[in-house]
Amino acid sequence: xxxxxxxxxxxxxxxxxxxxxxxxxxxxxxxxxxxxxxxxxxxxxxxxxxxxxxxxxxxxxxxxxxxxxxxxxxxxxxxxxxxxxxxxxxxxxxxxxxxxxxxxxxxxxxxxxxxxxxxxxxxxxxxxxxxxxxxxxxxxxxxxxxxxxxxxxxxxxxxxxxxxxxxxxxxxxxxxxxxxxxxxxxxxxxxxxxxxxxxxxxxxxxxxxxxxxxxxxxxxxxxxxxxxxxxxxxxxxxxxxxxxxxxxxxxxxxxxxxxxxxxxxxxxxxxxxxxxxxxxxxxxxxxxxxxxxxxxxxxxxxxxxxxxxxxxxxxxxxxxxxxxxxxxxxxxxxxxxxxxxxxxxxxxxxxxxxxxxxxxxxxxxxxxxxxxxxxxxxxxxxxxxxxxxxxxxxxxxxxxxxxxxxxxxxxxxxxxxxxxxxxxxxxxxxxxxxxxxxxxxxxxxxxxxxxxxxxxxxxxxxxxxxxxxxxxxxxxxxxxxxxxxxxxxxxxxxxxxxxxxxx
Amino acid sequence: xxxxxxxxxxxxxxxxxxxxxxxxxxxxxxxxxxxxxxxxxxxxxxxxxxxxxxxxxxxxxxxxxxxxxxxxxxxxxxxxxxxxxxxxxxxxxxxxxxxxxxxxxxxxxxxxxxxxxxxxxxxxxxxxxxxxxxxxxxxxxxxxxxxxxxxxxxxxxxxxxxxxxxxxxxxxxxxxx
Numbered sequence: 001x002x003x004x005x006x007x008x009x010x011x012x013x014x015x016x017x018x019x020x021x022x023x024x025x026x027x028x029x030x031x032x033x034x035x036x037x038x039x040x041x042x043x044x045x046x047x048x049x050x051x052x053x054x055x056x057x058x059x060x061x062x063x064x065x066x067x068x069x070x071x072x073x074x075x076x077x078x079x080x081x082x083x084x085x086x087x088x089x090x091x092x093x094x095x096x097x098x099x100x101x102x103x104x105x106x107x108x109x110x111x112x113x114x115x116x117x118x119x120x121x122x123x124x125x126x127x128x129x130x131x132x133x134x135x136x137x138x139x140x141x142x143x144x145x146x147x148x149x150x151x152x153x154x155x156x157x158x159x160x161x162x163x164x165x166x167x168x169x170x171x172x173x174x175x176x177x178x179x180x181x182x183x184x185x186x187x188x189x190x191x192x193x194x195x196x197x198x199x200x201x202x203x204x205x206x207x208x209x210x211x212x213x214x215x216x217x218x219x220x221x222x223x224x225x226x227x228x229x230x231x232x233x234x235x236x237x238x239x240x241x242x243x244x245x246x247x248x249x250x251x252x253x254x255x256x257x258x259x260x261x262x263x264x265x266x267x268x269x270x271x272x273x274x275x276x277x278x279x280x281x282x283x284x285x286x287x288x289x290x291x292x293x294x295x296x297x298x299x300x301x302x303x304x305x306x307x308x309x310x311x312x313x314x315x316x317x318x319x320x321x322x323x324x325x326x327x328x329x330x331x332x333x334x335x336x337x338x339x340x341x342x343x344x345x346x347x348x349x350x351x352x353x354x355x356x357x358x359x360x361x362x363x364x365x366x367x368x369x370x371x372x373x374x375x376x377x378x379x380x381x382x383x384x385x386x387x388x389x390x391x392x393x394x395x396x397x398x399x400x401x402x403x404x405x406x407x408x409x410x411x412x413x414x415x416x417x418x419x420x421x422x423x424x425x426x427x428x429x430x431x432x433x434x435x436x437x438x439x440x441x442x443x444x445x446x447x448x449x450x451x452x453x454x455x456x457x458x459x460x461x462x463x464x465x466x467x468x469x470x471x472x473x474x475x476x477x478x479x480x481x482x483x484x485x486x487x488x489x490x491x492x493x494x495x496x497x498x499x500x501x502x503x
Numbered sequence: 504x505x506x507x508x509x510x511x512x513x514x515x516x517x518x519x520x521x522x523x524x525x526x527x528x529x530x531x532x533x534x535x536x537x538x539x540x541x542x543x544x545x546x547x548x549x550x551x552x553x554x555x556x557x558x559x560x561x562x563x564x565x566x567x568x569x570x571x572x573x574x575x576x577x578x579x580x581x582x583x584x585x586x587x588x589x590x591x592x593x594x595x596x597x598x599x600x601x602x603x604x605x606x607x608x609x610x611x612x613x614x615x616x617x618x619x620x621x622x623x624x625x626x627x628x629x630x631x632x633x634x635x636x637x638x639x640x641x642x643x644x645x646x647x648x649x650x651x652x653x654x655x656x657x658x659x660x661x662x663x664x665x666x667x668x669x670x671x672x673x674x675x676x677x678x679x680x
Contacts, residue, residue, distance in 0.1 A: 002651055002654070003651070003655070005654055005655045005658040006651045006654040006655065008658065009639065009654035009655075009657055009658060010654070011533065011590075012533050013533070013638065013639065014533050014534070016587065016590075018584060018586050018587070021584075021586045021587045021589075021590045022586050022590075024590055025586070025589055025590040025593055028590075028593055028594070028597070029593070035593075035594075035597040036597075036601075038594065038597075039531065039594075039597060039598055039601065040661075040665055041658065041661050042527070042531055042533070042594075043527055043607070043610075044614075044661040044664055044665055045533070045661065046523070046527055046536045047607065047610060047611045047614050048614070048629060048633045048661070048664075049537075049633055050523065050536075050537075050611060051611065051614060051615060051618065051633075107619040107620070109619075132619070133616050133619060164612070164615070164616065165615045165616070168612075168615075222513065224517050228559075229514060229556055229557055229558075229559075229560070230510075230513050230514060230517050232513070
């Protein structure tokens with residue numbers, strides 16, 4: 001006879017046999033706690049069924065649980081062996097499922113698409129960051145958040161805001177402007193004073209400790225308040241709902257609009273570009289700076305000007321010009337197997353720092369090049385991102401000695417794709433370590449086996465040349481992403497310098 | 504729909520999850536909750552002119568739901584063999600004797616967050632069974648496991664979700680709590 005869990009499952013599925021029904025009944029009579037367990041499973045089962053439309057809108061799952069090759073001799077024997085082990089060990093199913101082709105997943109329900117002068121009380125987030133359910137505390141600035149079901153919100157700091165799902169949020173204080181297209185109809189915002197359900201519209205919400213005001217600019221919203229009947233608000237209407245509700249006239253000027261955001265974004269971008277120009281020019285005075293490409297060349301140019309005092313320009317192959325971190329900032333996009341920038345780095349350096357602004361689109365290759373010396377061997381270096389998302393400085397051994405891979409933990413997950421990142425790697429012979437930084441923060445310190453000088457020499461940004469001028473089987477290591485600044489020094493940069501560049 | 508009917512429908516929708524919670528208590532039979540909720544909606548709308556919708560609709564909806572749930576539960580279980588009827592009676596008695604008030608509204612809201620926290624394999628199992636309507640024997644066949652093992656796995660997933668919901672509700676997980 002099946003165990004209690006299986007009997008309960010059969011009850012939920014409606015597949016109990018007569019004998020099983022009798023057995024379950026007997027067990028329920030003899031074990032009072034089983035009744036409580038059954039009811040809990042029954043309620044959870046009902047709730048799970050009711051979440052179906054919201055949890056997977058329009059998504060037909062073809063899960064990776066199903067093995068691809070089921071009936072070759074090898075797999076049959078393997079499965080038999082695995083099944084035998086499972087029978088013996090009673091292993092938990094979910095740990096012993098056949099290894100599927102791994103598919104990345106995300107818990108995110110929205111994305112921070114734009115922001116101006118953002119200061120966070122909660123963990124700082126930058127535009128382009130996917131957002132999972134949780135609390136956001138915005139100290140100042142305007143943030144634009146787009147929910148995956150289509151609703152778009154402008155939040156003005158100070159505000160406290162919680163993401164609940166792709167169709168629901170809560171606001172405990174602060175001002176919001178909400179745009180809900182027809183696809184996102186039913187979008188809900190909970191406040192301490194009640195819940196607003198949007199029927200496809202534009203409205204503003206101002207939540208304070210005393211009250212919550214809803215101003216409808218277009219369409220219609222529903223207000224739901226505990227122990228009160230639902231109220232409907234139409235275009236031009238507003239309502240303050242506190243202990244007592246009060247009708248008002250909608251006041252559009254009280255809330256941030258998209259055009260406000262556009263103009264403030266443009267101003268902010270301009271300020272940041274000016275600041276960057278100043279800081280970037282300052283870098284060039286450093287005699288240890290050997291390469292500095294700021295990507296501000298003419299967009300018809302096929303060479304990259306090296307702004308370091310001495311050193312050669314780079315040569316663009318394939319890669320095309322695009323916009324960088326701000327309008328007015330140039331960048332190169334690497335997409336194809338041929339795209340690269342050829343350059344001449346110093347032939348030998350005792351210490352080294354490389355820094356780059358890059359936006360990764362995806363990790364298509366086993367090794368995705370940031371900066372790679374031509375060929376491999378004799379202290380050459382390969383700065384790259386592995387397919388699983390680790391940032392790596394590979395250092396080839398001298399005179400037949402083994403190489404060393406200096407890796408971070410997995411950093412580039414899909415949530416980080418499409419966002420500008422400042423990456424730095426430091427080769428420090430004094431402390432005998434390699435240090436990786438992302439956006440000014442230390443990611444990893446790796447002890448060096450060999451602190452002998454490095455020999456970068458001729459190298460490529462965004463690709464790798466294995467030194468053969470002709471032949472098949474040349475490994476493909478091109479980058480899929482955009483780069484808008486690169487610099488190389490033959491000295492160790494301190495954390496303060498790195499953080500200043502990443503700001 | 505006229506304006507009054509639209510208003511009545513909106514009132515019902517506000518309390519939709521509340522109705523489901525009451526239905527679960529009085530009709531603990533698989534798949535019956537949705538039928539009860541649908542029937543309550545139809546009967547609520549049919550008599551909408553009788554209701555004073557400026558008052559809290561919950562007491563009215565609770566009474567309606569209780570009557571309809573018991574009626575549909577009787578109709579459904581009456582068709583079952585004796586041995587199953589006895590089991591169903593026992594389970595309904597357990598449900599009615601429970602002192603805990605229905606918390607369906609709060610729990611289903613938190614459940615959506617908890618689902619996102621499940622490990623990938625568990626989510627896939629939920630999606631297969633609950634959202635794609637693949638039965639436990641079919642899942643077992645696809646992954647070459649015993650059906651009982653799949654049943655136990657689903658049981659564990661539900662228990663994990665229950666733990667997650669309890670944790671969230673106990674610490675005031677709702678954003679505006």
